Amino acid sequence: MRIERWDSGDTATAMACYEVFLAAHAADEPIEPPNSAGTFCTFLAKGHQRMPAEVWTAAPAAGSAVAGFYQLGLPDLENKDRAWVLPYVHPAARRRGTGRELVRHAAARAAGHGRSFLDGVTLAGSAGDAFARAMGATLAIEEVRRVQDLRKIAPGLIGSLRETAARAAAGYSLVTWTGPVPDEYLGQVADVYNAFGDAPRGEGHEASAWDADRIRERAGVLLQAGYLRGYAVAAIADATGEMAALTEIAIDPEHPEWAFQQLTAVTRAHRGHRLGLLVKSAMLEWLASAEPRVERVATGNAASNEHMIAVNEALGYEVVEPGYRHCELAVTGVR
Template identity: 60%
Template sequence: MRVDPADDDDVRACHRVQAAAQAVDDPLLPPMSFGVFRVWALHGWESNPGELWFVPGAAPGEALAWYQLELPDLENRDRAFLMPYVHPASRRRGIGRELLRHAADRAAANGRTVFGGGAAQDSAGDAFARQVGATPGLVEARRVLDLRKVPAGQFARLRETAAAAAAGYTLVSWTGPTPVEYLGRVAEVFNAMNDAPRDPGYEDDFWDADRVRDRADRLLRLAGVRGYSVAALHAATGQIAGLTQVEVDPQTPEWGFQGLTAVTRAHRGHRLGLLTKAAMLEWLAVAEPKLERIQTGNAASNKHMIAVNETLGYEPVKPGWQFYDLPVAAVGASVVKT
């Protein structure tokens, strides 16, 4: 059945499946709050159009499984991004394969030829992707910064060290959605992420002021998440040369989640990544007194950003995240009624 976005009972049923699956597959992280889940499940992290389908259980308000199908409308319009979840109590019954066949029907109906997706390494989802013939691609290595272990004054010292290499830059910060005066300049930093490692076949994203306002900031507007941004301004041009962002869900204030960190190509080599991230951590120590840990993820091949994170005290944690591609045509026809 397709989830009605206006029906919170259906969305909550899917949320319970996701929470149960995460507790088994990725127990390090706290459960995703319903507010964050609702925005992500219905809109995706990048606010692509999409569909949500679920397998109802025997009892009202119960689901056995569900999937999210993102259908990018700006770039990568040959692709559909698929995230299937099966409740641990309902696994090994063929439900995952039925979800995949149903999703293939929907992807083909929307003109998509390739599935993209990912799963925690060594999880049931990882094993399932390999079983159905998906091709493994980029691996995202995860790290966590335990703020309780950081010596007093450490971030201030790192900020000062980085600032010595960043003459001609000043720091600005804001909370919540991007201020209007920065939207276009923030878009240029988002575009710098096109230089980050990625699998072959993916197109560059193109960000402008409208896209930052309407899509990048949707989670902050709709889910009540607290967002923090620190940017390095180039004094001579007024450009935002570097930017780092962290989100904190008020429902789990002990955890922070690193969003984008990027430096535009013309301004690399001035330690702006370390400068903005160290300044962010100083700020969060005051703004989020309950914050204990921050999670970040980088392509395992992104040695530069990994080095910055390790300088700040981030430590590797398992599982990492394995991404996959799978041709839609390689999936058999669905036998599930839509």
């Protein structure tokens, strides 16, 4: 097995990795569409939120086709004892030891960077899930996946929910924007992102600490690159001008029938006013005119996140299988 580091200027190898990703997605993912080539290659090159990362490819021998690859994300602001690993193996190359060699290699690289744990995510019940268990990974947190089928929603329901939420949210006004966060809201958006730190997460995982500079430099990388269209709705407290809640949606133009929920959060001081329901229902009314081809909205929540789950269920989201399993593996325990 030949494992080599990918050079970000090597577009041919990037597209070979994309073909592996597409094949794995077709075999493992029964619901959502795959990332577009531009989205995939940008993520490969720039990492999650511009986190330092490296990509390694595997081939049976020199000069042969890429059979698998992994991206190793190296958190540099929090969770510096951890590395994120995202391995993919072409279905035709599975059960030949490729995945195991990739994860062993990733564990060695992570250890070389001073990391103690590998974090990853799998689809529950998938080949990747079984593989992670066989490698010794343990469950950190379970994430339930939900999809809102807009074609099933009764006429008038979203408007009625928004009116109900607006009555509970007297004293708040809504603002909207498209694309990356405008400069005038950078600091306030950072405060709302920090509120997301209350969401359930795996034991030993640190919440991200955001400020205006981090929002500008690391949030919305794919929006900045032009590969996704982004929409945001925020609630502002009229008395203070403070941003109290925010919801964000992203759409890949190559799959305009799908919208993907990004962050939704309400700051602690403003909870209890139905602001989560307000911003999410307002978002749906906006998308109906701005993105009329959208048929489904996908989201995921930790199974223990009761408040957001209640909001999503009121909006017509339904559980779909498989969900996601966030797992971790001690680098010294890789088998």
